[in-house]
Amino acid sequence: MLxxxxxxxxxxxxxxxxxxxIGQKLVEMTAGLMLAGGLTPxxxxxxxxxxxxxxxxVASGVEATPGHKDHAAVRAFIAAVRQTDHPTEPTDMN
Known part of the structure; x- marks a missing residue:
């Protein structure tokens, strides 16, 4: 669920x-919630x-300009997630 x-x-x-x-309530009710919307590093x-x-x-939260990702912001976003006490595991996209 997203x-x-x-x-x-x-x-x-x-x-x-x-x-x-709402996200907190959904996590209590279901497994596998993906959170989006306004997320930034x-x-x-x-x-x-x-x-x-x-x-x-994440989409616009790591863009330098609309449609163009800022690589430093993407790295900062990933680093911020990894530093939490509840990291989300990366998914193999291959």
Whole structure:
């Protein structure tokens, strides 16, 4: 299950934060919650500690400009997740 933020006029990658309280409740009810919506290198560790999702998803939170990822921000995002007491394990995408 993926929990993402909603914006009435924009589609995906809006940078809007998802409701972490809903995420916490969903984690209690189901396994495998992926958290998305407004995650950045600055807030992802807190999100992982508070919600305890199976994984996290990021798009605009690590972009230098729309559609172009900032490699340093991607590395910072991954490092922040790895430093939590509840790290999400990387998935082999091959």
């Amino acid at each position: 929990l993402d933020a909603y914006h009435p006029t924009l589609k995906g990658g809006t940078g809007e934060l998802s409701d972490w309280a 600055l807030n992802v560790a807190r999100a992982v500690r508070e919600v305890r999702p199976f994984g996290v998803d």
